[in-house]
Amino acid sequence: MSLNYAFAFSLFLLLLVGLNLYFFYALNTTGKKPLPYTQPNVKLDLGPSVFKDIYTYFNYLPKQYKTKNPKFIEKQRDLISLFNSSAGTNSKDVLYETEKWVSDESLFPHTNGAPGQILQAIQNSQIALVDNAPKGTQLKLLLLLEGKQKLYFKPKRYELDNVIKGKIYAGYDRHNSEVFAYYLAMVLNFKWIAPSVIRKIHIDKDIVPKATLALNKTMVKNESGSTCIYGKCFYCKRNETVCPDQNGEIEGAAILYLDRQFKIHKSPWRRSYTTRKMEWEEDNNFCKKVIGTLSLKRILNLIDVAVFDFLIQNGDRHRYEVYKDQIVLLDNGKGLGNPTVDELDILAPLYQCCMLSSKTWQNLELLSGGSLSETIELLAGYQGNKLATEEHFKAVDRRLMKIYATVQYCIGKYGSTKVLKKN
Incomplete structure (x- = not known):
């Protein structure tokens, strides 16, 4: 094979690869527009490939997650009846x-x-x-x-x-x-x-x-x-x-005040509060070790707590309290610190285990299109409470979208039957 022939053949291969890449890009972006959210600060030192994949799903979420779910109207009405009665x-x-x-x-x-x-x-x-x-x-x-x-x-x-x-x-x-x-x-x-x-x-x-x-x-x-x-x-x-x-x-x-007897446990995903990194911060397969020590019910409960903490950005749950085999959400004062920052590693239990209670997922899907922040603000108003700035309310809705994206990332990787668990 002459040098000129080899060069021409290599050029042809490069052109072919380029055309395939362009076709794939066009196929996956036609009719899709990125979300109108500015990207907050994100740490990319932990599992950068995971974070990048989640952000890809975030930017191209289906329309259903960007608009209000009409099925939530009845649930919102029920919530109002609970809090507007005194x-x-x-x-x-x-x-x-x-x-x-x-x-x-x-x-x-x-x-x-x-x-x-x-x-x-x-x-x-x-x-x-x-x-x-x-x-x-x-x-x-x-x-x-x-x-x-x-x-x-x-x-x-x-x-x-x-x-x-x-x-x-x-x-x-x-x-x-x-x-x-x-x-x-x-x-x-x-x-x-x-x-x-x-x-x-x-x-x-x-x-x-x-x-x-x-x-x-x-x-x-x-x-x-x-x-x-x-x-x-x-x-x-x-x-x-x-x-x-x-x-x-x-x-x-x-x-x-809760006059109950709680069992206290250290969270597998706790922080060190020093420069030392914990095992979960360096090993994205960390959940395999947790599965060997905790029941499926407890892991799903911990993932629910991670979803909850991510929405308010509470990164301080180093331990958790259990009553009747359920984690009690105590000490939630470290949330609502900075509305421009989304620490994705709070969701580590979700994206490392790639599991979620099907009931939790159904509830989350109902809250799309701003219904989550709107309902919190509405319910708090019945007690005369203003709880956060507009920036914080917007941040909560934005973070919900990132939870959607993380679940879609997991479903894309393993399929919905393996990700969504009945409990």
Whole structure:
């Protein structure tokens, strides 16, 4: 074979490959337009091929995921009836019945307007005693109500438009994230979460006269003469206080105390909180090891939690609590930090295991086209709560699209029968 002939033949092969590539590209992009979302910051140091594949599916999702699902109308109407029902109820009776609730389906009653009644009771019940809640890493108070029920109170640390930069677990807990997480769980049909609502407490009327001696010891006066609290916790410091606003009130998340016995487990997908990488961060086949140690039900439960955490960007679930063989969604204050960042590695349980409960998938598909954020905002409004900025609401809908894309990536890789599991 002469040199000229070999060169000509090589050129022909290159041309043939180029034409095939162009044909494939044209075939896969005809009639498709990329989503009108600007791409937020994404980490590409973990499994870059996985992330790139997910983003490919994200940019070319079918139309059904970009528009509202008409099947959701009835479900939204049912949710509204649950939260827009509070008149004519006695707060003590509501909380007493809630405290005695026994069910394998949920932590609290979720029919006949019960959620709205519970939130109204949490928001308005008289406070009998206030103490430090020493467990945990950040300041929170324990409120004893006149009916003897208890609430955790996580005070406001940031304005809603404050953007938390840095690590996914950076900053103080966000009180609005705790409440947002509750409504999110209700819309997702995740019923293993404590009811939570925004409440304002007057420092001189509701706290100082009813404070325990231990709480009094963690109070100081600021330069303007207002009483401030620094509390008792792992990271509590005397110079990092919570002070009342100009009306003498402290805003926070009032969370119904769960008087239950939980079993605590370390999450397989926990972070190291140092520069050291965990095994799951370096091995995209990590799920094979998890499958050998946990039941399918528990793995699917952990994947549900990952979906939940990804939507609010809570990357701080290093452990999880279990009650009646269900993971309880506690400590959701590290969400809603930065609406421009989507940490895809929170979804590692989903894209590494490529499994999802079929019930969860059906619920997620109903929430397309902005229905998720719209419903959360609507339900929170019945308790007078503004929980997030418009940027955060948009971010939640955008992240839902990325969950769709991740599931489609898994289905494309393994088929729907292997990915979607009945449980």
